Amino acid sequence: MLSPRLDSLGVRPLEIEDADELQALVERNREHLARWMPWAAGQDREGTERFLAEAEEQIIRDDGFQAAVEPDGEIVGVVGFHAIDWVNRNTSLGYWLAADAQGRGTMTTTVNALLDHVFYEWELHRLEIQCARENARSRAIPERLGFREEALLREAELVGGRYLDSVVYGLLETEWGQDRNQLG
């Protein structure tokens, strides 16, 4: 269990035993996910197992985690930290939801709860989220949560044969106060 709040949202670390369910979800949502995430187009069962094995290693290294989002007992998405830079006390976050799980505030609420984890549990100083410039739904999440738009990385991601610009959003511990904490 990550925290009572994350537990109540159905957010828990992914395990190797999730391979069947996760792979089936990726296959049902391949087109939806591959529009923005380069790994999704070719993700096979072996790739999912490798991702889950690496996720277990990541926890052992104290380097963040990859979590299932399962508000009603079934996985509908994934949210995860890329790594933790303990020297500079910062990290970055990525996320996705199944197409039919969008539109309910699930990811905004999840990221909101993870911000408490980042700033109060790990006591990090900075969290970054990168979104493709054209990915309005993804950009709306850091924008709703009070992140600052800090940079535009030109043609930083190769997705579906196209180089996409990437927007960098940042949030500092000093900006994550009680008012923000009431969202979601």
Ligand SMILES: CC(C)(COP(=O)(O)OP(=O)(O)OC[C@H]1O[C@@H](n2cnc3c(N)ncnc32)[C@H](O)[C@@H]1OP(=O)(O)O)[C@@H](O)C(=O)NCCC(=O)NCCS
């Ligand atoms: C990015 C992604 C997770 C966003 O999903 P989402 O459903 O828009 O995000 P949320 O779960 O936070 O829901 C927000 C929506 O629910 C609505 N909503 C309902 N209750 C809400 C609440 N309590 N809080 C916030 N939003 C709420 C919002 O109005 C918004 O809907 P709208 O876009 O029609 O205005 C999803 O589109 C996705 O996985 N896309 C493919 C993969 C991807 O792009 N990943 C990101 C790579 S950087």
